[in-house]
Amino acid sequence: MKSIYMDHAATTPVHPDVVDAMVPVYKETFGNPSSVHQFGRKARRYLDQARRKVAESLKANEKEIVFTSGGTEADNLAVIGTARANAGKGKHIITTSIEHHATLHAVEYLESQGFEVTYLPVNEEGLVAIEDVKAALREDTILVSIMMVNNETGSIQPISQVGELLRDHQAYFHSDIVQAYGLMSLDVTTLPVDLLAVSGHKINGPKGIGFLYIREGVQIESLQYGGEQERKRRAGTENTPAVKGLQTAVEIMEAERMTYKEKYLHYKQLFIRTLEEKEVTFEVNGSEEFTVESIVNISFPDMNVETLLTNFDLSGIAASSGSACTAGSIEPSHVLTAMFGPGHPKTTNSIRFSFGLANNEEDIIEAATRVSQIIKRLT
Numbered sequence: 001m002k003s004i005y006m007d008h009a010a011t012t013p014v015h016p017d018v019v020d021a022m023v024p025v026y027k028e029t030f031g032n033p034s035s036v037h038q039f040g041r042k043a044r045r046y047l048d049q050a051r052r053k054v055a056e057s058l059k060a061n062e063k064e065i066v067f068t069s070g071g072t073e074a075d076n077l078a079v080i081g082t083a084r085a086n087a088g089k090g091k092h093i094i095t096t097s098i099e100h101h102a103t104l105h106a107v108e109y110l111e112s113q114g115f116e117v118t119y120l121p122v123n124e125e126g127l128v129a130i131e132d133v134k135a136a137l138r139e140d141t142i143l144v145s146i147m148m149v150n151n152e153t154g155s156i157q158p159i160s161q162v163g164e165l166l167r168d169h170q171a172y173f174h175s176d177i178v179q180a181y182g183l184m185s186l187d188v189t190t191l192p193v194d195l196l197a198v199s200g201h202k203i204n205g206p207k208g209i210g211f212l213y214i215r216e217g218v219q220i221e222s223l224q225y226g227g228e229q230e231r232k233r234r235a236g237t238e239n240t241p242a243v244k245g246l247q248t249a250v251e252i253m254e255a256e257r258m259t260y261k262e263k264y265l266h267y268k269q270l271f272i273r274t275l276e277e278k279e280v281t282f283e284v285n286g287s288e289e290f291t292v293e294s295i296v297n298i299s300f301p302d303m304n305v306e307t308l309l310t311n312f313d314l315s316g317i318a319a320s321s322g323s324a325c326t327a328g329s330i331e332p333s334h335v336l337t338a339m340f341g342p343g344h345p346k347t348t349n350s351i352r353f354s355f356g357l358a359n360n361e362e363d364i365i366e367a368a369t370r371v372s373q374i375i376k377r378l379t
């Protein structure tokens, strides 16, 4: 039986061109980018090139890019780093109840350190209301952190509007764009944000690499103590091969964005249509209008996440109950709980399917067919 991977929001397959770009760096460019000799200078050139490319992809300046070990570290640095550096201006932070744990657990840590956090609610479509942000804002708010695309439902938050609201406020605006960066074209010359967190492995790049965009002038404290890498904002020898891989992934993503968007939307619609044709009872969770092409979250009434995922896995389908970081735990999804309320059946009967490079049309139809057979067998 053929395995079908439908969990691209957890991680994506590395593009073959990314691997090809990384291998020569591993083989030939082992120098430390901080070394002044020719071996170091060669590695430094790779870093500089990648930084330029990544900055260009957001229309940012290369000085505004800090390479990190991934999305989690970028979120941690944004949230904890700005909170620590700006605690003198206030100790209030606003975020949402549907953030990835990379943000949620970072603000929970800050609460333990004397910061006060407001967790904004979302509606049943998983969307934050601007009015709620406005109402939560205080004079002593120093940071607002709202993700651009939710990793469990694919819902797209009103980031531009929130940014506009904050233009004349002292609070910095951070957005986790880990699930948005591949498919949405973003431009920091017009988007009113101060910090953006990105991860390489969600865009067919390598794992363990990402970056944080930090707008020039933002006061931020480094979380690591050590060397002076990344303009003293992230100590530690840079991962040159992974940085090269990230650069290549960004280049591919930019060249293919429109094709990918069309393809993944088609897969999503085809998957839903096939389930309908097979007369499966289900509901799509999240916003119909504000949603990313690659993710669909589906509730199967009277079913249970663990049973579903086990049966899907036995039939070769890889999907997820939400954030990969909580997979395997029996906790109901915190995102769906925020949308529907604690104890709502949808918090324990919903599955996330996410589309990408590992898919083709035939597999999507096959996956929907296997899903429908499983649902009918379990009903």
Ligand SMILES: Cc1ncc(COP(=O)(O)O)c(C=O)c1O
Residues within 6 Å of the ligand: 009, 010, 069, 070, 071, 072, 073, 075, 100, 102, 147, 149, 150, 151, 176, 178, 179, 199, 200, 201, 208, 209, 210, 323, 324, 325
């Ligand atoms: C929205 C979001 N933020 C942050 C992360 C963490 O990224 P990384 O796995 O690179 O640490 C993820 C990954 O699951 C994510 O989906």
